[in-house]
Amino acid sequence: MVRSVLTLMMSWLVFAGSAATLSAQDPATQSGRPRFDPAQVYVSRVVPLLKKYCLECHGPDVQEAEIGFHDYKTVAKVTGDLPTWTRVLQMIETGVMPPDDSPQPTAAERKGAVNDLEKILFNVDCDGPPDPGRVTIRRLNRAEYNNTVRDLLGVKFQPADDFPSDDVGSGFDNIGEVLTLPPLLMEKYLAAAERIAETTIVTDPALFVQAQRRDRRQLSGEGAASYSEDRRRWTMASEGSVSAKFDFPRAGQYQLRVSASSDPAGDEPAQMELRLGGKKLKVFDVNATRSPSTYELKVELPDGEQQLVAAFINDYYDPNAKDKSRRDRNLHVYSFEIDGPLDFRPEDYPEFHRKLIAVVPQPGQLSPLDAAKTNLRPLLNRAFRRKATDDEVNQFARLAETAVGVGDTFEQGMQIALTAVLVSPHFLFRVEGQPPGKSSPQAVRDLGPYELASRLSYFLWSSLPDDELFAAATRGDLARDDLFEKQIRRMLADPKSEALVQNFATQWLNLRLLDSVTPDPRAFPEFNRELRADMRRETELFAAAIVREDRSILDFLEGRFTFVNERLARHYGLPDVRGEEFQRVSFTDDRHSGVLTQASILTLTSNPGRTSPVKRGKWILENILGTPPPDPPADVPELEATQRATPSASLREQLSIHRSNAVCASCHKTMDELGFGLENFDAVGRWREKDGKFAVDSSGKLPSGEAFRGPVELAQTLKRRKADFGRCLAEKMLVFALGRGFVSQDRCATDRIVEELEKHDYRFSALVVAIAQSVPFRKTRGEQP
Amino acid sequence: MTMPISRRTVLRGASCALGLPLLEAMLPHSARAAAEPKPPVRIGFVTVPNGLIMDAFRPTEAGENYDLPPTLAPFADLRRDINVITGLAQDNGRAKGDGAGDHARSSASLLTGAHPVKTSGANIRVGQSVDQAAAERVGHLTRLPSLELGIDLGRDAGSCDSGYSCAYSNAVSWKDATTPMAKEINPRLVFERLFGAGKPEDQAVVARRNRVRQSVLDLVSGQATELKNRLGKTDQQKVDQYFTSVREIEQRIARADEVREVARPEMDLPDGVPGDFVEHIRLMYELLALAFQTDTTRIGTFMVANEGSNRSYRNVGVNSGHHELSHHQRDEKKIEQLKKIDLFLMGEFARFVQKLREIPEGTGTLLDNCLVMYGSGLSDGNRHRHDDLPIVLAGRGGGTVKAGRHLRMERETPLNNLFLSLLDRMNAGMPSLGDSTGRLTAIDA
Secondary structure, three states, X not given: OHHHHHHHHOOOOHHHHOOOOOOOOOHHHOOOOXXXXXXXXXXXXXXXXXXXXXXXXEOXXXXXXXXXHHHOOOHHHHHOOHHHHHHHHHHHHOOOOOOOOOOOOOHHHHHHHHHHHHHHHHOOOXXXXXXXXXXXXXXXXXXXXXXXXXXHHOOOOXXXXXXXXXXXXXXXXXXXXXXXXXXXXXXXXXXXXXXXXXXXXXXXXXXXXXXXXXXXXXXXXXXXXXXXOOOOEEEEEEXXXXXXXXXXXXXXXXXXXXXXXXXOOOOOOEEEEEEEOOEEEEEEEEOOOOOOEEEEEEEEEOOEEEEEEEEEOOOEEOOOOOOHHHOEEEEEEEEEEEEOOOOOOHHHOOXXXXXXXXXXXXXXXXXXXXXXXXXXXXXXXXXXXXXXXXXXXXXXXXXXXXXXXXXXXXXXXXXXXXXXXXXXXXXXXXOOOOOOOOOOOOOEEEOOHHHHHHHHHHHHOOOOOOHHHHHHHHHOHHHOHHHHHHHHHHHHHOHHHHHHHHHHHHHHOOHHHHHHOOOOOOXXXXXXXXXXXXXXXXXXXXXXXXXXXXXXXXXXXXXXXXXXXXXXXHHHOOOOOOOOOOEXXXXXXXXXXXXXXXXXXXXXXXXXXXXXXXXXXXXXXXXXXXXXXXXXXXOOOOHHHHHHHOOOOOHHHHHHHHHOOHHHHHHXXXXXXXXXXXXXEOOOOOEOOEEOOEEOOOEEEOOOOOEEEHHHHHHHHHHOOHHHHHHHHHHHHXXXXXXXXXXXXXXXXXXXXXHHHHHOOOEHHHHHHHHHOOHHHHEEEOOOO | OOOOOOOOEOOOOOOOOOOOOOOHHHOOXXXXXXXXXXXXXXXXXXXXXXXXXXXXXXXXXOEXXXXXXXXXXXXXXXXXXXXXXXXXXXXXXXXXOOOOOHHHHHHHHHOOOOOOOOOOOOOOOOOOOHXXXXXXHHHHHOOOOOEEEEOXXXXXXXXXXXXXXXXXXXXXXXXXXXXXOOOEOOXXXXXXXXXXXOXXXXXXXXXXXXXXXXXXXXXXXXXXXXXXXXXXXXXXXHHHHHHHHHHHHHHHHHOOOOOOOOOOOOEOOOOOOOOOHHHHHHHHXXXXXXXXXXXXXXXXXXXXXXXXXXXXXXXXXXXXXXXXXXXXXXXXXXXXXHHHHHHHHHHHHHHHHHHHHHOEEOOEEHHHHEEEEEEOOOOOOOOOOOOOOOEEEEOOOOOOEOOOEEEEXXXXXXXXXXXXXXXXXXXXXXXXXXXXXXXXXXXXX
16 A cells, blocks of 8 residues: 555645745855855765665665665665655655654655755855856746737737636646647637738728717707607607717817608608707608608818707697598607718827728838838837837838738738737747847856846736837846836736736636536525636735735735625625625724635635545645645545445544545645635635534644644645745745746746745735746757757 | 539537538539539547447447447447447546546647646647648638537636646647637537538628728737737747738638639528537538538538536436546446446437438538547546547548548557548548558558
C-alpha cells in the first residue's frame, strides 16, 4: 500500500507546493552569509537524516517505490536525477514520508532538510546574478482580445466571445506556452477583423443616419385618442391627436414618418395633420385601411427638443349610412419615426471613424498612399504597442493604395488596411525580442520601455497601454521606480482594473468553476441560475473592493463585509436588503469572514448533495496556503464505502474512519480539519446548526496542534500563516502577470515580494507594485540555444 | 453562382426529427456524376469521457452472431452496420512513471497513440492525431480539411488533471505534436462555417473578399516570416503555428475555384448553444452528418464531453457527476447510474448512425461510405484502465470493411493499428502512426 501511494504522490508537480515553507526570513537568502556548498551540505546534513529515517525502507535491503538512497552517495548523483529527487523533496515537505508508523524527524530536521534539498536541487542562489526566466511570446487570449479592440478602436462589441476557449495552464488562461493558434482560431481572427473594420470605418454615410422611433405607450394621446395594446395602435374615434417629443441634435434636414391607417366613411379620406412645435407641417389623406401605410416628409429643422403631433381633423359619423361599414371615420396611428440629420457632415461620423480616417486624399495635394500613412501611423503605434517602423506603416498603407487603384473607395481601402493590422502577428502576439547577439540564458536584459508598458497594462487591465502609459514609456519614466509606481497606482485606480478581478481573481479563487457546479435540485431546489450569478458577483465585488480601496490582502481571509442583493441576502438570511442592486453590508457576527464564508466558494467546493470538508480543505491548501495536496490514489475506498459500512456515523465520524487508513491520513489530517471549520455552511453556503440529524461540530485541530471552532476562528488560524498566504498569492499573481509557469528561480523574486508585503501591512497595491518591480517582470533573457 | 435546388429543412428543437435534404443536388458531386466511380470515404471519431461499464458493453460472443449487451441495445436495428471491437489498447495513456493524471493522458493519447509530456504549461507535446494525419494528406480535397466539434468549453480555472495542462483534456485532435485543434461548440458557428451566414452571396462579393483576404494574408505572413527571424526557439514555434494557420486559409482561398461549391442547405440557422445539452449533442451530430453529406469535409471529430467531465445527466435521472460516479468502487448503485449514462450516450450515437444510413449516396447510403469510430480512452474508469477499450466502428468505408461483427482483438493490440487501416481507406496511408505496430486487418471485407 505504501508503495502504491508513494508512486502516486510522486507525480505531484515540481513547483506546486514546495515553496511555502521557505520563509522570507530564510537566513541563506540574506547576503553576507557564507556561500552554500551543495556537496558539503549534502554529505554532512542530508545524508545523516536519510540514514536515520529513510534507509530502512529505501536502502540496500528494501527499495520501496524503487527508491534506494544508498544509490545516491554524492550530490552529483542527486542533481543527476532531478525527477526522483523533486518527488523525494515533496514527500518530506508535505509530511507524507516517513509514514506515520515510522520514527518521525523533528520539525526542525524536516524544515532543514527541505531547505537544503531545495537549494541543492534547484540551485536557487539569490545572491548570484538574477535569472528573470523567459516568457514565451504571448498570443492575446479572449479577454485580452476583446479589451484590446475596445481600447484601440473605441467600439464596444466582443468578437472574441465566438473564439474557441483558451486552454489553461498553471491555473491561468494567459500562459504563452499554452496558448496555441490552430487554423480555426485564425479563421475567427480574420472574420472578426473584417467585421470590426466594416463596423468602425463608415463607407456609406447613409447607414449612419440616426433613427429615432416612438410607438405604443411612448406616444401620448389627447382628445379622443385611445390606445389598444391588442392592436398596438392609437385610435381617434373623433377628433384628437397623438404626440411624442423628439430631440433634434442639430439644425438640418430630417425625414419624418408616421405609420397610420383609417376606417373610411363619408366621401373623403381620413385626414391627418402633422404639426411640429405647434406649427402645421402637412395634411395627409390617410387612405390605408386594413394595414398601415407610411406617411412621410422631409423638413429643415432647427436643433432642440420639439413635440411632433399627428391630429385627426375630419371626424365623420353617420349612423344611418347605408353601407354599415362606412358609418364611422376613424384614424389609427402606430408609430412615429425620425431620421436625421440627413445632410451628413464630417463631424457626424462616429468618433471611432474620425480617429481612423483623420484625413482623406485630396487630388493633387494628398495621395491615397500618403493619406493612408497619416491615418495608419497612430493606429499602428497603439495596435503594436510600440513605435511602428516606417516600413510597417508603408506596408499597410500600400494595401489601401492598391485597393483604391482597383476602384475601391479610400474608406474601403482603409478597411482592408485595418483588417490586416488586426490579423498581423504584431497585433495578435505580444512580442518581446531576443536580446541582440547570441541567444543564451545568461544574456539578461532590461525590458524596453514599450515592452514593460505592455506587460504592465496586460497585467492590470488585460489590455493595451493607454495614451498616458505610452507617453510615459516614450519619456523613459518607467525606468524610474517612483514614476513607474505612480503609473501603477493610477492604473489600479482606473475602472479598467476590474480586469484584474475578472481575469486574475476569478481564476485564482476558481470562481469560474462555479458555472459548472450543479447542486442536486432535490436537495437544493432554491438554487438557480440567478442565485449562481449572484454568488459569483458577490465575490467579484468583494475582490474589487480590495483592489479599489487598496485594502489589506488579509481581508480575503478576515474581511467582515460583503456585497449582497435581495436574493442573495435572503439566501444568507440577512434582513433589510431590497432589490437587484448589490449593496455593501458589514458583519459583527461570528459567521462571516472573507471569501471563505461566501456562498460562491462554499458551493464550488461541495458535492452536488452534501458538503465536502475534504474539497474545502483542499481549496484552502491550494489557494490560500499554496500547498496543494497530492492526488489521491485511484483505488482507495472512498467515503461512500465507509458510509455503507457504518451507516449510523456522522459525516465527521465517517471521515475519521476513512482517515484511520495511514495512507489517507497523511494528507487528510490537515485537509479535513480545515474543512471542518466551515461545516456550519451547507452545500450552497447557507448557515446551519444541524447536518441532517447531527448537530454541526465545526471544530478542527491541525497537526501543529492549533485548534479552532467555526469560520471566524478558522480564518484567524489561517491569518497566523499570513506569510504563507502572502507567498501563495504572490506566486499566483506573478504567474498571471508574467504569463508563464512558476519556476524555481522565481523564489528569489517571491521572497522579496513577500518582504515588501510585510513592510506595507499587506496592502494590495504593495503586492502589485512589488510584482511589477520584480526581476522576472522587468527583465528578460535569451533562450537555451 | 447557380444554387442547386434545396429543400427547406428544419434543424431545430429537442425533437430533432431532422429531415436532411435528400435531393440529388445536395449530394456530393461525385455521387451525382456517373463518370466518377465511387463516393469518397469519410472518417469520424466520436469520443466520450471517463470510460464505460465494460460488463454492459462487451458482447460475450465474438463474430457475426454477437450479442448486444444493454449498452449496445440502441444498435438492435443497426447491428449489421457496425463492428464492435474489444481488446485494443492505448498504451501511451498509462503513467509510464508520470504518476496520476490518467484522464488527461487518456484523451491526449486516444487519437494520437503518443505519450503526452506531463506539464501544466511549458512544453505541451503529444503527437499528431489520426484525423489530422488524414487531413494533412487528403484535406485539400474538400472545402474544410477537417471539422472539430465539442459540447464543453474548456475548463477555465484551476487545473484539469493532476498537473496536466487543460489542453490535454479539452482536445482529442492534434494538428501536430504541439497544436491541439480547437473545437467548435456553438452549432450556429459550425453551420456558418460549413455553409456561410445568411443568404447565399453574390459571386462577385465572394471573389472580392477572397482577393482582399489574399492580399491581407500575403502581407501578414510576410511579417510573420520576418518576425520569426528575430525570435528564440520557443517563440518561433508559436509564430510557426500562426504561419501554418495562415497558410491553410490561403490554400483554402486558392482552391476555392477547384473545390465544387457546396450547396447551402436552406435550413433554419441554429440559434447558438442550446440550454439543453441533449439538444446540443443532437445538433452537433446533425451538423456532422450534414458536413459529410455535402462533402464539405471528409474528416471529423466530436468530443461529446471533455475528458474527466463531471456533467450530471439529469435527462436520464442521474444527478451526480459523471466523473465522480466513474470512481464507483464497485458500488452497484453508482454502476447502475453509469450504465444509464453509457446507454444514453450510445443511444445518441446510434441515432447518428441511423441518420447516416437514411441518406442515400451513390448506389447505397452515406453510412456505407463512412467509418465513424465511437470510443473512450479509458475502459474501466474506476481503475483508469487504458486497455481493452470500448470501440464501436460504424460504416463500411466504401465496402472495404466488413460490418456486423464483434471483433475480439488480442489484448494490448494498439488502437493505432486500427487508425492505420482507416487512413489506408482515405488514400492517406502512412507507414506508421504513434505506437502502431501494423494494420488491423480484422476489419477488412
